[in-house]
Amino acid sequence: MHVNYDPQISYECVQCGRSCFNRWDIGVEDSVAQALKGHQLELRVIQERGQAFRQGDDGQRIIYKDSDHPRCGFLKEDLLCSIHSDLGFEAKPLTCQQYPYVFVQTPDRQIHASAVYSCTAVREEIGPTLQESRESIEDLIRRGARVHRLDGNIEVLPPFETSYAEIQAYEAELNRKLGEMPISAAFEEAILGLANAISSLGQPDQESVLLEEGLLASSWGRAKLVPAAARSQLQLIKTILSMGLLKPCLPSQDREVWQKIDAAVLGDADLEIPDFNWHAPLSELDLWINEGVGHRFDAQIKRFQSSLLFRKAHLTMGGLLPGLMLVWIMPTVIRLLTGLHAWMEQNEPGLNNFLWGLETAETHLVGHTFDTVPVYQRAAWQAVSISRAYQL
Template identity: 30%
Template sequence: MRLPIYIPELPAQKYSCHGCGSCCRDFTVQLTDADMQKLHDQGWKERLGQEYVVKFRGHSWLKQTDDGACVFLGDNGLCKVHAEFGLEAKPLACQFFPFMLSPNTRDTHVGISFACGSVVASKGAPLQTHRDDVRRMGELLPASAPMPVKLQDQLIATDAEVSMVEGALDGWLCKKNISPAVRYQGLAWLITSLLQANLKNVRGEKLRQLLSTLTNAVEHELPLLDWPEPTPRAWKLLRQAVFTRIEDPKIGDLLKRGKVASVFGQWSRSRKWAAGKGMTPKTQGFCSIDFAEFENTIGVFAIQLNGDVQVQKTAPQVSSLHSLAREFAAAITQQQDAVAMDDLLQRWIRATILGGRAWGSGLYGLPIDQGLGLILVNLLTALWLARFHAAGRGAQSVSLLDLQVAVGRVDRTSGRAVWLATAGERLRVKWLSHSDSMRLLVRVLV
């Protein structure tokens, strides 16, 4: 029996494919038996004059060129399979992207990946218009047993309790008349509070009351908290989290280098990120810089247009007028970027929670509290990477482009990279939450 499709109501989030081809250059695509048969029947080995599949650890994957592009990506930036045989002839994973399905006992939530440039920019049609395509593609997937959502540890959450958590966090995220700093510091405080709570006896109406109390108290609570600087250990754990989200092993490279060299290289890069000294390891999409240059950047929302522009009372010189015009234009751009960046982060986190990608089948089967902790670390890494990207172009402040690159990079691995489901990652989240470091890091990074 197929579950009903649930697409979250997110009017601000749009999507249509604009054929940029970035997903064809950056993703490793696993093939099903049906995919293999379709590509074989289309005669691609003869057409391409080479193999289009690579075998790795018992699975079949689309072959990539040396620069990471799919072997089917044409010089015009379009998929050769799509161009000749249509959308439904492509491998299923390619058809689905950027949509992601997360079945639970009630329905199948439809999430959307912000690794797609059109999603990040919110370009295209409303999400609800894709319902028929999502349903069609969902029918092609093998039926799987719905995964019940856990509230904490092995506690199975009711559908009502899941909705309570979704509603409370979503209500806070889209709250009007609060600054971005308060919004994301408050989110960190809310999630940390849930991670530190014992929810065994806080069920049903008691959970609703707890969530209501927390969301109503957060604005009043934040100014009363101590806000020391994050510890060196907190920064080290965050840099390690950054590494696990930007590490991008390519199957072709792994096969060429061999297991020993690949493992050693990964270990070496991991130690470099943990140390946070010297030049950063080479990372796709980012310039290699000295870690110290990160300290020269300021918080993502640190610069915002504040108050009226002061006008000289004496008659200004022409050169002064030009300088004032440039400063005013720069200030307006910074204000517009701040609004757009807040909108981007809201869309990203809301779509993640409401689209079923924050826990359960959408996130390694994690309980709600642990899943939210992982999502909060994703936010921290995106804020860090935005400043890292800004430093790479020699800027002190973060632009909308910097944050778009960072969010796309982090969301690329969320729910896909199996190493984010390891005990080590869970311990990292646990330490950051129980030491109260998450909210301290958010405060510094925003």
């Protein structure tokens, strides 16, 4: 087994219990359910909420949660896991043992080990590096932890795909650019060039289309020639995408609020977001973010973006172009969430607001709470559409 460890990540559980409050589904293996059957831990949960487990949409057994009981039933009042305390670490569902690690295996059989920023310890860089925890991480993988496997060709923007060798060469050039220019400029060059290259291919009529060799590499040359007008249209996509991504992050999930956000972005209505007590024109929000949040958290956001690239979020979230859009938009969304959270708390944006924004963005926009892949893919097609008008 060849495992690469994300150098950005430090982790040791601080037992805050926050991850056990999330609404994501937690799969429960037969062996775990069997060990808990009739145990006082399971009986207590059944007494409290009627059942301990239920069947998920895919037929798999999952931990039972509902709107009255959104947190894991096995979490104790002291925020410790009762299964872990009473029966030991390995008695927990594998998902819980694996959290917050994520593993992606690329077609060259290398495993890339990283961790998610919805975890407090990861966000706050508490604990040893992943490399230092390699023994327990490799043990987890050997015991069947979930590994996202990328096999064969890689999606660029469905139905277009390419070989992994092309992707590797593309990543090398992207990393070179990230090292020599501002991150947002490097991503914009990548997105505009790739969108322009795809727009030159015409409308696909097959389920999968293998891109000709060298097309990805040639997109960098195209990026340099893209006119300023296309660049400013990409900024418009950035505004629409970031405000669209705000919606799954709202605590209330009120669809009426979603419509009000659209009215403010696409029309000239004031922006109204009761979740954050915000009611003012969009331009005032821009001002509040630019002046209040500014670039104070850029180093931490850059670390998050590097981790996203390390764990191949640009390949696993609907294709290369949608994935690039995800990593590109994160600073804008996190600054937006930071500013709104500070506004709600009636204070100047500070570290706590930023950490909340980072946690929220990871949980809802990269994690599995919502399926945001179609949003990134739509934005990628919008970039392709604007490129058609500026075909090189």
